[in-house]
Amino acid sequence: KAKVKIALIVESTVDDKGWCQAMHDAIMAVQKKYGANLVEYSYTEKMKPVDAGSAARQYVAKGYDIIIGHGAQYKNLILEMADEFPKTTFAFGTSGEIGPKNVFTYMPESEETGYINGVIAGLVTKANIIGLVGPVDGGDAARYNRGFILGVKSVNPKAQVQVAYTGSFGDFVKAAELAHTQIKAGADVLTGSAQQALGALRAVAEYKDKQIWWLGQDTAQLAVPESYKVIAAASYAYEAVVEALIDKRQSGVLGGESIPLNFSNGGFVYQFNDKVGPVLTADIRKAAEKAKADITSRKLVINWKDVK
Amino acid sequence: MKPSPRILYIALVSLAAAVAAIGIAAIVLAILGANVFDTFKVILTEPLKDIFGITEILVRAIPLILVGLGIAISFRSGILNIGAEGQILMGIIAAAATAIALPGLPKIVLLPIVFLAGALGGAVWGAIAGYLRAVLGVNEILSTVMLNYIAAQLYGFLLRGPMIDPAELQTGSGTPQSVRLPRSAWIDRIIPGTRLHWGIAVALVLAVLVYILLWRTTWGFKMRAAGAGAKAARYGGIKVEQCLLMAMVLAGAFAGLAGAVEVTGVHRRAIEGISSGYGFSGIVVALFGGLHPAGIVPSAFFFGLLLIGADMTQRMMSIPANMVLVLQGAVILSIISAKMVINDPYAFDKFSRALSRRRKKDESGKTTGETA
Amino acid sequence: MAGKLQKIRSLEVDGITKRFPGVLACDSISLKVGENEVLALVGENGAGKTTLMNILMGLYQPDEGSIRINGQEVRFKTPNDAYAAGIGMVHQHFMLVPNMTVAENVALGAPDFHRFMRLDLAGARKRIQEISEKFSLPVQPDAYIWQLSVGEQQRVELVKTLCFGARFLILDEPTSALTPQETDELIVLLKRMSAEMSIVFISHKLAEVTAVSNKVAILRHGRVVFSGSTSEQTPASLAALMTGHEVNLPVNNCCEECGEEFFSVRNVRAKSDRGFYALDGIDFSIHKGEILGLAGVSGNGQRELAEVIAGLRSVESGSIGMPGFELTNKSPREIINSGLGYIPEDRNTEGIVPSFSIKENLVLKDFASDEFSAGPFLNLKKQEANAEKLKESFDIRCPSVATAAGSLSGGNIQKVILARELARNPKVLVAVYPTRGLDMGAEEFIHKSLLEMRARGTAILLISEELDEIMNLADRVAVIYKGKILKILPSHQATRRSLGLLMAGITENAPGAER
Amino acid sequence: MSILTFVSNVLSIGIPFSVALLLAALGEMFNQRAGIFNLGCEGIMAMGAFLGFIPAYFLQNSPLAGYANLLGVLAAGGAGILLGLLFALATVTFKAPQGIAGIGLQMLGWGTAGTLFRHFVGGVTGIPGLPSLPIPGLSKIPVLGPMLFSMNAMAYLAFLFVPVSYYLLFKTPWGLKIRAVGTYPRAADTMGINVTKTRYQALAMGGLLAGLAGAYLSLGQAKMFADDIVAGRGFIAVALVYFGRWHPAWILGGSLLFSIAQSFQLAIQVMGIKFPYEFAVMLPYVLVIVVLALTRSSAVRGPAELGKAYDREKRI
Numbered sequence A: 001k002a003k004v005k006i007a008l009i010v011e012s013t014v015d016d017k018g019w020c021q022a023m024h025d026a027i028m029a030v031q032k033k034y035g036a037n038l039v040e041y042s043y044t045e046k047m048k049p050v051d052a053g054s055a056a057r058q059y060v061a062k063g064y065d066i067i068i069g070h071g072a073q074y075k076n077l078i079l080e081m082a083d084e085f086p087k088t089t090f091a092f093g094t095s096g097e098i099g100p101k102n103v104f105t106y107m108p109e110s111e112e113t114g115y116i117n118g119v120i121a122g123l124v125t126k127a128n129i130i131g132l133v134g135p136v137d138g139g140d141a142a143r144y145n146r147g148f149i150l151g152v153k154s155v156n157p158k159a160q161v162q163v164a165y166t167g168s169f170g171d172f173v174k175a176a177e178l179a180h181t182q183i184k185a186g187a188d189v190l191t192g193s194a195q196q197a198l199g200a201l202r203a204v205a206e207y208k209d210k211q212i213w214w215l216g217q218d219t220a221q222l223a224v225p226e227s228y229k230v231i232a233a234a235s236y237a238y239e240a241v242v243e244a245l246i247d248k249r250q251s252g253v254l255g256g257e258s259i260p261l262n263f264s265n266g267g268f269v270y271q272f273n274d275k276v277g278p279v280l281t282a283d284i285r286k287a288a289e290k291a292k293a294d295i296t297s298r299k300l301v302i303n304w305k306d307v308k
Numbered sequence B: 001m002k003p004s005p006r007i008l009y010i011a012l013v014s015l016a017a018a019v020a021a022i023g024i025a026a027i028v029l030a031i032l033g034a035n036v037f038d039t040f041k042v043i044l045t046e047p048l049k050d051i052f053g054i055t056e057i058l059v060r061a062i063p064l065i066l067v068g069l070g071i072a073i074s075f076r077s078g079i080l081n082i083g084a085e086g087q088i089l090m091g092i093i094a095a096a097a098t099a100i101a102l103p104g105l106p107k108i109v110l111l112p113i114v115f116l117a118g119a120l121g122g123a124v125w126g127a128i129a130g131y132l133r134a135v136l137g138v139n140e141i142l143s144t145v146m147l148n149y150i151a152a153q154l155y156g157f158l159l160r161g162p163m164i165d166p167a168e169l170q171t172g173s174g175t176p177q178s179v180r181l182p183r184s185a186w187i188d189r190i191i192p193g194t195r196l197h198w199g200i201a202v203a204l205v206l207a208v209l210v211y212i213l214l215w216r217t218t219w220g221f222k223m224r225a226a227g228a229g230a231k232a233a234r235y236g237g238i239k240v241e242q243c244l245l246m247a248m249v250l251a252g253a254f255a256g257l258a259g260a261v262e263v264t265g266v267h268r269r270a271i272e273g274i275s276s277g278y279g280f281s282g283i284v285v286a287l288f289g290g291l292h293p294a295g296i297v298p299s300a301f302f303f304g305l306l307l308i309g310a311d312m313t314q315r316m317m318s319i320p321a322n323m324v325l326v327l328q329g330a331v332i333l334s335i336i337s338a339k340m341v342i343n344d345p346y347a348f349d350k351f352s353r354a355l356s357r358r359r360k361k362d363e364s365g366k367t368t369g370e371t372a
Numbered sequence C: 001m002a003g004k005l006q007k008i009r010s011l012e013v014d015g016i017t018k019r020f021p022g023v024l025a026c027d028s029i030s031l032k033v034g035e036n037e038v039l040a041l042v043g044e045n046g047a048g049k050t051t052l053m054n055i056l057m058g059l060y061q062p063d064e065g066s067i068r069i070n071g072q073e074v075r076f077k078t079p080n081d082a083y084a085a086g087i088g089m090v091h092q093h094f095m096l097v098p099n100m101t102v103a104e105n106v107a108l109g110a111p112d113f114h115r116f117m118r119l120d121l122a123g124a125r126k127r128i129q130e131i132s133e134k135f136s137l138p139v140q141p142d143a144y145i146w147q148l149s150v151g152e153q154q155r156v157e158l159v160k161t162l163c164f165g166a167r168f169l170i171l172d173e174p175t176s177a178l179t180p181q182e183t184d185e186l187i188v189l190l191k192r193m194s195a196e197m198s199i200v201f202i203s204h205k206l207a208e209v210t211a212v213s214n215k216v217a218i219l220r221h222g223r224v225v226f227s228g229s230t231s232e233q234t235p236a237s238l239a240a241l242m243t244g245h246e247v248n249l250p251v252n253n254c255c256e257e258c259g260e261e262f263f264s265v266r267n268v269r270a271k272s273d274r275g276f277y278a279l280d281g282i283d284f285s286i287h288k289g290e291i292l293g294l295a296g297v298s299g300n301g302q303r304e305l306a307e308v309i310a311g312l313r314s315v316e317s318g319s320i321g322m323p324g325f326e327l328t329n330k331s332p333r334e335i336i337n338s339g340l341g342y343i344p345e346d347r348n349t350e351g352i353v354p355s356f357s358i359k360e361n362l363v364l365k366d367f368a369s370d371e372f373s374a375g376p377f378l379n380l381k382k383q384e385a386n387a388e389k390l391k392e393s394f395d396i397r398c399p400s401v402a403t404a405a406g407s408l409s410g411g412n413i414q415k416v417i418l419a420r421e422l423a424r425n426p427k428v429l430v431a432v433y434p435t436r437g438l439d440m441g442a443e444e445f446i447h448k449s450l451l452e453m454r455a456r457g458t459a460i461l462l463i464s465e466e467l468d469e470i471m472n473l474a475d476r477v478a479v480i481y482k483g484k485i486l487k488i489l490p491s492h493q494a495t496r497r498s499l500g501l502l503m504a505g506i507t508e509n510a511p512g513a514e515r
Numbered sequence D: 001m002s003i004l005t006f007v008s009n010v011l012s013i014g015i016p017f018s019v020a021l022l023l024a025a026l027g028e029m030f031n032q033r034a035g036i037f038n039l040g041c042e043g044i045m046a047m048g049a050f051l052g053f054i055p056a057y058f059l060q061n062s063p064l065a066g067y068a069n070l071l072g073v074l075a076a077g078g079a080g081i082l083l084g085l086l087f088a089l090a091t092v093t094f095k096a097p098q099g100i101a102g103i104g105l106q107m108l109g110w111g112t113a114g115t116l117f118r119h120f121v122g123g124v125t126g127i128p129g130l131p132s133l134p135i136p137g138l139s140k141i142p143v144l145g146p147m148l149f150s151m152n153a154m155a156y157l158a159f160l161f162v163p164v165s166y167y168l169l170f171k172t173p174w175g176l177k178i179r180a181v182g183t184y185p186r187a188a189d190t191m192g193i194n195v196t197k198t199r200y201q202a203l204a205m206g207g208l209l210a211g212l213a214g215a216y217l218s219l220g221q222a223k224m225f226a227d228d229i230v231a232g233r234g235f236i237a238v239a240l241v242y243f244g245r246w247h248p249a250w251i252l253g254g255s256l257l258f259s260i261a262q263s264f265q266l267a268i269q270v271m272g273i274k275f276p277y278e279f280a281v282m283l284p285y286v287l288v289i290v291v292l293a294l295t296r297s298s299a300v301r302g303p304a305e306l307g308k309a310y311d312r313e314k315r316i
């Protein structure tokens, strides 16, 4: 097989314990699997859309085969470049659109992970108040949040989900502030997505001796010191996407497909945290496992768009 | 032949400034274990090596020039406008909405309308700060800082709500962005295969117009007078408050236009993160260019180079992206300091007198040596 | 502090040279001041007087030359060194921080009131009390500087300097903003103080020089051109020595007929910035071709009156007008267009835009008129031509008309303002302290210009503290006191004494009561 | 939820969050009182936050862990002083225009913190941070106790610093000098005050406080660090100095108003009232403008020489 050069362009950093790290880790894993002499990899961080344009062009000039713009804000730029450089494979997500013939899109169906987290939250809460620390109401976060709400309702219709937003993906100081507000307002289980979520988790961790819990949208959160508050966490496994990009390119398909990420295609991992102790009862675990199985087998369809 | 004192002075001060800038950056680079010399070589030469780099520099220079021109107008009129960031956003929104609403118009009609709409959007945002300052006496630094945040939220609200691309909702990705602008609202690219677009011409023409406005028209005279000596201007019958308001409207219009040009020339749809900090870099460019169009244009090119070059170090030297900021900061601090020293007649006077004393001493030393 | 150190028996400067970029401000100056001597330093604007004194105070470093006290060479690197040696200076412009109290200003400069983490304001008050009693200079330690009148601030400056332990006093134009009474008091005081210390006294008013000093030195272009005993000189001989020709300040010979009543201010009331009525029913009128002198201690409403006339302050009641034009509460633009000329009090911030070129300042009021613009565009050629013409006729000394006006000397700035205002051929001219701080040459020029305007039929309101100026130029003199006109009298009936009394608010026994 | 608990919740979250703004704004107040306008506050805060975080991060499991926070605070303050002095070098000694130099400093501080963090640490990382120190007795007072007396040590010190800075500014020789060089540097100079030195001191003080504000963000508030931790709070602090009219008490008021408005808008969102949340997020910014517009007072002006370099030799 010929060597493939992959470039990744991200808006935050590749170790943000969230969105960007998931893709980075996946590429690294695939690189390890395929061998470094087969996969060459480079990344560029902190790219605003306009800067991403220069970086991507530079990558094309350097002969990179696959260029991933990890964020839908890069959509236009990628569509435009795909036009100009038809021999290069481009990819961006989240998007469910079918792009031109040298563009792949990928789309995590995050309502699935949200739903399972919601099931656990609904069963864990004693106060029947659950806090959602949203970055903004859009994109991936919107799907996750709606799935979560549906998950809660499915097991505990009385529980109330308090949804509030910081207005920013990265301002984790404000997220912490919001988490404290949620807790003061009675919430005893919290969740949230994007980089800012770490701030909220950090805030939850401060209630060390109180029964206040966190559900993570990234398994990297199980490795942080605050993980004693994380009952379980889901995360994206982009390995499948990355492998598909490489394999398809090598078989002559440069793009023109949208690759979803879901439980059925192994696009998500879900991990329980045994270290949290008795809060994670066997019943709860079973309910979550069941939801996951139903979702994977498509027995359960999550109508996230119905949630306003 | 001995160099003239003036040239020697400028050379020495510039050298000191360069050493200082490189020194500051070198400390950080050394902590990272990177090669200082190579890093600077990449920054300053790599972008100029091919057409791709050069056009990207120009692409960055376009919004910087436009924002810088607006800043020059407001600063010259005595208003410290640091609200360009918010004004850019409002310009993008207005321009994109207009373009989307009028897809049927031919380019030659639509583009000017879109530019005007962008300028208007920015102008309205600028006018708020102008009104607050002129009528209610609210300090403009305070109001423009706050208005930047308000604009960011308003922008997010519009892109997530009323202006979101319906496809984003349908396919479920939900990314806050508008639909793609109609092709009749795209600024053409100058060189195919690069992103350089005709917005550069707009920027350069406006640079000339701003020069004419500020130094050749009665309005420019009024605004500069109000900025340079509000009291005297008032005694001279100039309505200072009106000038402040006007200056903020124009500054906002330029920032809004920068947003409009950026969205129609580069991104072609309203997305988050278009401004990329142009609101602040534009202030630096304007002050760096001496608040004069003839200085702003080259200073925008220089900052374009710095941005592209520093960005390249991330890929070529594996230096963290934030190093761009370190370099810009170090360069700004040392160059403006050097500029002040170079333009200080008192310091130069001392230098040239010390120099001539020394040369005299050398000469007399030589002559006595010869006679001896 | 004071008195602990040895007395300054002599202070000599020797060969002091100081250059500024493009200017040789002091050119090898040598002077000597002996024990209990009062040396008057005179010279045209820009002769180098202030520069020399700043060198003595350690503010500037001389390029060449040395300073000796009691024969011993000293070097002052900072003003602290000068204070330590017992030298103190009252600067040409007040060096008082306006938003601090008198005591704070004193404490600021006196390190012995600086305790660890504590300011010894009580000590400063006590020191102020002592000094003000000793020299009979009444000041209130807790008043804010901005609340004080110019004369009071001058007193504070003196007290402050003495509090710092000065035994050698430099006074740079201390009288330029004082009323006649205040000036007289100061001169008496200086004479008394000279028994204890040596004094350098800088002034453009030669009568004061002869009254107070026993030695005089004249500077011109940074050089000492004359130095000798005062007793052999008269003001006129000094003026001749200074300028190289005889100086005759022009006089209004009063006999000419004035025209009809033209400009009137009727019962005007207006508030000051601080909210009280600074103008409390002001009432007067000026005829065509008449100069009305408005005498008064500054701070009695002069500034507010001028601003009200120029449309910069609103009138609460009453009216201001010319035949066919009501000025009351009109905008400055409308008032300017109606033919009002205005020479403001603060020439640097009100009269000109300092960073603007001379030619721009010369059209500050007319840049948008048909003459200097075409539609929205400025006519730079005409601007330039206008500037060249006025530069010529008003003898504005500048490298070029493109020079920033703020870099000019005070006299030349005043000429720029005068040129702009007079070139507009105003029907009414308000001139506020037009010659403050200017040398005799400049004063002569401005007085001549005002009289020319009068001859052309302009109604002129001349606001001044200089009784000589008013009595020389005015047809009638009005005295303002606490926002009211106390009295208006023909200038031939006015005497220094009668005006002085009126300015102090005393109306009884004043002769020539008449409207 | 009763009104009382609502108010108490809003306040008990809002008050501690005003600390970083308060510290930075008090620092900027000293700068501006001395006539120097430092937009670089943001950059100093970023460095302070980074250095405050570093010892806690590296010493977490070492025997020195107990001193990590103190070390961090000292490092943050020290770096703040150094950056303040660097700013002084540019603006006081070389007389560089302050606005642009401030933006340069902001980039430098932010960039350095981010670069080094990226190199030595990596992504967003939590630390134990400062423990809260409920004041015995007082913290038990209902409502008020948890609101005012359960904060961490830095927060108490910051609030204590409000009267202290008032005292420093208005009652000490140093404060007198600061005010004098900001209002009328030439007068100060003729009275033997070293204008340059005083301005350097003010900037060092401003830097120290901005550095501490940064450290509070990472150690006291977020208990973690990422390079964009400051997120514009430095600019808000500068704006609050204008809001607070260069007076410590007013600045305290402004910081509290802003932070409480912030926690109020979050609380409203949490309550689940339906409206676009973006407008809630805007609230504090709008409120600050509105309050200032309604309470304007023409009598209060800034330090007269704010933003102007002083040169003894120059006449104007």
Ligand SMILES: Nc1ncnc2c1ncn2[C@@H]1O[C@H](COP(=O)(O)OP(=O)(O)OP(=O)(O)O)[C@@H](O)[C@H]1O
Residues within 6 Å of the ligand: C023, C044, C045, C046, C047, C397, C398, C399, C407, C408, C409, C410, C411, C412, C413, C439, C442, D314, D315, D316
């Ligand atoms: N701060 C300054 N910087 C540079 N040049 C200055 C400055 N101040 C004054 N000058 C220059 O020095 C020249 C002489 O000014 P000076 O104060 O001596 O006035 P002058 O020629 O004596 O006139 P006048 O008698 O009207 O005061 C001015 O023409 C001006 O160009």
Ligand SMILES: Nc1ncnc2c1ncn2[C@@H]1O[C@H](COP(=O)(O)OP(=O)(O)OP(=O)(O)O)[C@@H](O)[C@H]1O
Residues within 6 Å of the ligand: C020, C021, C023, C024, C025, C043, C044, C045, C046, C047, C048, C049, C050, C051, C052, C092, C409, C410, C439, D312, D313, D314, D315
């Ligand atoms: N700081 C300065 N920079 C440049 N030139 C200066 C400066 N100070 C004084 N000069 C110039 O030096 C000369 C002497 O000025 P100085 O102020 O000593 O005159 P002066 O005799 O005190 O005049 P005046 O009567 O107007 O007070 C002038 O030509 C002036 O323009």
Ligand SMILES: [Mg+2]
Residues within 6 Å of the ligand: C045, C046, C409, C410, C411
């Ligand atoms: Mg002069």
Ligand SMILES: [Mg+2]
Residues within 6 Å of the ligand: C049, C050, C051, C092, C172
């Ligand atoms: Mg002088």
